[in-house]
Amino acid sequence: MATKASRTAARAMMSPSVILLLGWMLIPLALTLYFSFLRYNLLMPGGNPFVGLENYEYFFTDPAFQTAVVNTLLLVGGVLVVTVVGGILLALLLDQAMWGQGIVRILVIAPFFVMPTVSALVWKNMFMNPVNGLFAYLAQSVGLEPFDFLAHAPLASIIGIVSWQWLPFATLILLTALQSLDSEQLEAAEMDGAGPFARFRFMVLPHMARAITVVILIETIFLLSIFAEILVTTNGGPGNASTNLTYLIYAQSLLQFDVGLGSAGGVFAIILANIVAIFLMRMIGRNLDA
Amino acid sequence: MxxxxxxxxxxxxxxxxxxxxxxxxxxxxxxxxxxxxxxxxxxxxxxxxxxxxxxxxxxxxxxxxxxxxxxxxxxxxxxxxxxxxxxxxxxxxxxxxxxxxxxxxxxxxxxxxxxxxxxxxxxxxxxxxxxxxxxxxxxxxxxxxxxxxxxxxxxxxxxxxxxxxxxxxxxxxxxxxxxxxxxxxxxxxxxxxxxxxxxxxxxxxxxxxxxxxxxxxxxxxxxxxxxxxxxGFIGSPKMNLLTGAAAAERGATTIGIRPEHIAASPDTGPWRGIVGVSEHLGSDTFFHVRIEGRDEPITVRADGEVSLHHGDTIYLTPDENRIHRFGPDGLRLA
The missing domain is CATH 3.40.50.300 (P-loop containing nucleotide triphosphate hydrolases)
Known part of the structure; x- marks a missing residue:
């Protein structure tokens, strides 16, 4: 873009998509904000009077609210821990030369291509079901009482299911990072007297820091809005033991038909997401600097 | 230690x-x-x-x-x-x-x-x-x-x-x-x-x-x-390796002579050739000389001030004491 003419042309070319994207983001955001200040219930037609912060008050004092926030953070944190740690271990494993490497790599990526509803259903009915599930069968075959995962450990079960879906993503990104590590560096460390664990701790892990940061940031964006897995498996229950913020907003705006309350929840979700983003960038953002 | x-x-x-x-x-x-x-x-x-x-x-x-x-x-x-x-x-x-x-x-x-x-x-x-x-x-x-x-x-x-x-x-x-x-x-x-x-x-x-x-x-x-x-590997520029008559008359299959062990002269010497490319380094000049009947040019080091140009006739005198003789198996002859 050297000349003034080409810069002008570039701006003219880009403007339709920029305007479209802006509209796509700003109009729903503005409407959500607007609705959150109205008493707007689909079961009560008629005027939608302006009620100020009433919706927010109801949302924050809802008994499920605190649980939902805690569950959201537990879900994000739990899945992040499992996928990052598991992803590093799997990446180390897949980086070894072995027979059938190509097929194993494809198999490892596979879970990522299964849509969330399907994978959650498979887990719910084929693995975790206390009567017909594989886990129940395994428990019985060694003489144990079958464990009803979704009833007694609903959030942990969902963390497990979501981790299974996101593990391939983490593995893949971390594997490519691992492969870009200069082998001479590892050899130099070996000559310098670093054993396998020291090489991992001082060479491999710092080298992967940036990739780990990317995995954490991208996963956080998607994990804050986990919904399908909860809807399909536990419906947020038992009680509200597996309700996260997304599911709570869904329950209020679509099960109770309260658009105003749901919008208030949505605005809070945006704020929570930004708080999480700020903390994340504070903690690990410097890894992204070259 | x-x-x-x-x-x-x-x-x-x-x-x-x-x-x-x-x-x-x-x-x-x-x-x-x-x-x-x-x-x-x-x-x-x-x-x-x-x-x-x-x-x-x-x-x-x-x-x-x-x-x-x-x-x-x-x-x-x-x-x-x-x-x-x-x-x-x-x-x-x-x-x-x-x-x-x-x-x-x-x-x-x-x-x-x-x-x-x-x-x-x-x-x-x-x-x-x-x-x-x-x-x-x-x-x-x-x-x-x-x-x-x-x-x-x-x-x-x-x-x-x-x-x-x-x-x-x-x-x-x-x-x-x-x-x-x-x-x-x-x-x-x-x-x-x-x-x-x-x-x-x-x-x-x-x-x-x-x-x-x-x-x-x-x-x-x-x-x-x-x-x-x-x-051929040690020495820069490389040693000239010659086969054929020049080698045979010294009782070897191949003879080698380094560029610095050949004297160049505009009028006298046993080998006559035509100057091809010349590389002037200031202190030295390297002439790539074509000799009749040979494909490979011979490299010769001369003083930096010698003025010979592309196409000039040049006469070369190898230092007989510093000719290396090699047998048919490529090994040095005593």
Whole structure:
């Protein structure tokens, strides 16, 4: 873009998509904000009077609210821990030369291509079901009482299911990072007297820091809005033991038909997401600097 | 403290024999250079000594102890890699400290050695920078510093200067030579550049296709190359190799004569030719001379002031005492 003419042309070319994207983001955001200040219930037609912060008050004092926030953070944190740690271990494993490497790599990526509803259903009915599930069968075959995962450990079960879906993503990104590590560096460390664990701790892990940061940031964006897995498996229950913020907003705006309350929840979700983003960038953002 | 002996060492990768059975003795305190064309196995040989590759057979003895199966860290050798292999996320200080940290040296001793190495290598001002903020020559010095602080039995250098520009290379060459005279530690140095080999080595090992062609001091190799390969490899510009009548009348299959051992004259001499390209270096001029009946031009060194031009007739007189004669098997004739 050297000349003034080409810069002008570039701006003219880009403007339709920029305007479209802006509209796509700003109009729903503005409407959500607007609705959150109205008493707007689909079961009560008629005027939608302006009620100020009433919706927010109801949302924050809802008994499920605190649980939902805690569950959201537990879900994000739990899945992040499992996928990052598991992803590093799997990446180390897949980086070894072995027979059938190509097929194993494809198999490892596979879970990522299964849509969330399907994978959650498979887990719910084929693995975790206390009567017909594989886990129940395994428990019985060694003489144990079958464990009803979704009833007694609903959030942990969902963390497990979501981790299974996101593990391939983490593995893949971390594997490519691992492969870009200069082998001479590892050899130099070996000559310098670093054993396998020291090489991992001082060479491999710092080298992967940036990739780990990317995995954490991208996963956080998607994990804050986990919904399908909860809807399909536990419906947020038992009680509200597996309700996260997304599911709570869904329950209020679509099960109770309260658009105003749901919008208030949505605005809070945006704020929570930004708080999480700020903390994340504070903690690990410097890894992204070259 | 740093004598290395290789006994019948071989290395193969799958079916490919990279190193053929090979014996070599490196004396304590010697500066030994492995030199040879790309793919001759010189780097592999160095890595075998370092322990980064396992030998396929044979023994490696370091200071009288069999080190064939000793892991690299326990051999007491330090290596400087071609890419320097600095740790990019650590400062220069931490890079240099790393081997001592792994060895569990106490902090005060670590700092003393770091300061000493930094002072010796002009790195004192850069200790808190990261490798990414250093120039090529500085990185090279950090890599050497990291090797020095271990106080190794021997240093191994794997083409350490090939990533530097020409001017810096000459400077670093001197620094490494000086380091050697100061530390008096054994150094094994791999290069494909015969100028580096000639200028730095106490002993040159010429390798080709996984075999040792000749071992000797730089001047031994220059004066008495054992075979055609060494004759063509050592010396710059290359030795002229002639076959046919000129060789036959001296009782050899091939004769070699270095460009600096041929006198050029505009009017008298046994060989008559036409000047082709001439390279003026100021101090010297190299003429590429075409002689009738020969495809290959002969390279001749003349004084920088000799004025002969493209297309001029030139007469050449070889110094008969410095003609190298080789037999049909490529070996030197006595």
């Amino acid at each position: 740093g004598a290395i002996t290789l006994e019948k060492v071989t290395k193969s990768f799958g079916d490919v024999d990279v190193i053929h059975p090979l014996d070599l003795r490196i004396e304590d305190g010697e500066f030994v250079v492995f030199v040879g064309p790309s793919g001759c196995g010189k780097s592999t040989l160095l890595r075998l000594i370092a322990g980064l590759e396992d030998t396929s057979s044979g023994r490696i003895v370091i200071d009288g102890a069999d080190a064939t199966d000793v892991p690299p860290a326990k051999r007491g050798l330090a290596m400087v890699f071609q890419s320097y292999a600095l740790y990019p996320h650590m400062t220069v200080r931490k890079n240099i400290a790393f081997p001592m940290r792994m060895a569990g040296l106490d902090k005060a001793e670590q700092n003393r050695r770091i300061e000493a190495a930094a002072a010796a290598l002009n790195l004192t001002d850069y200790l808190d920078r990261r490798p990414g903020q250093l120039s090529g020559g500085q990185r090279q010095r950090v890599a050497i510093g990291r090797a020095i602080v271990r106080e190794p039995a021997a240093f191994l250098f794997d083409e350490p200067l090939s990533n530097l520009d020409a001017a810096l290379r000459v400077g670093m060459r001197l620094e490494i030579s000086e380091l050697h005279t100061r530390l008096k530690t054994t150094m094994v140095y791999v290069t494909h550049d015969q100028v580096e080999a000639m200028t730095m080595a106490d002993k040159i090992v010429v390798l080709s296709a996984g075999r040792i062609e000749q071992v000797g001091s730089p001047l031994d190799l220059y004066r008495e190359p054992r075979n055609l390969f060494v004759a």
